[in-house]
Amino acid sequence: MDTSALNDYLHSFAHLHTDTNRQRWTPATYFRAPHKPFLLLSILDLFAQGSLQTNLIEITPELGDLFSKYWYILMPSDRRGNMAQPFFHLRSSSFWHLLPNLGMEAVFEGIRQVDMLSQLQKLTLGAKVDDELFQLLRMEEPRNALRTALLQTYFFPEYHPALLQQDWVNLQAYR
Helix, strand or coil, X not given: CCHHHHHHHHHHHHCCCCCCCCCCCCHHHCCCXXXXXXXXXXXXXXXXXXXXXXXXXXXXXXXXXXXXXXXXXXXXXXXXXXCHHHHHHHHHCCCEEEXXXXXXXXXHHHCCCCCCHHHHHHHEEEEEEXXXXXXXXXXXXXXXXXHHHHHHHHCCHHHHHHHHHHHHHHHHHCC
């Protein structure tokens, strides 16, 4: 395992661009938008389940279900999570690469905001991660280190057990 690469990705996961409006977000998320961390936790779950065999992360009902399960652990019931936003906006992270659908390249370049999954699916095939990160995500130890970085950075420690329990439930549900 390349520990230098893992350290770079640990840093990237711990420094995601997130909304920090204290009026919108609760102390459970350190007053930060949880969308990107929840999406990444969901993707880590897909890797742990063996559901992702290639470096193409598609917008699937399974991914949406995992994202929703994390969302409902911490977020108030009157708030709805939207996986389209973090899927699109993770492109600001150097490791996340959106793949435009054929013929949508020019449209894709002009888009600054995506609000609906249907819009995102029209524009993209999905996303891929750096090849090095893809290899790390296929291994349990680095995947767990990345999960820990997300939990420690974006979620109050009181909620770590519930989020880890959801990881275990997700893994068991899809085996």
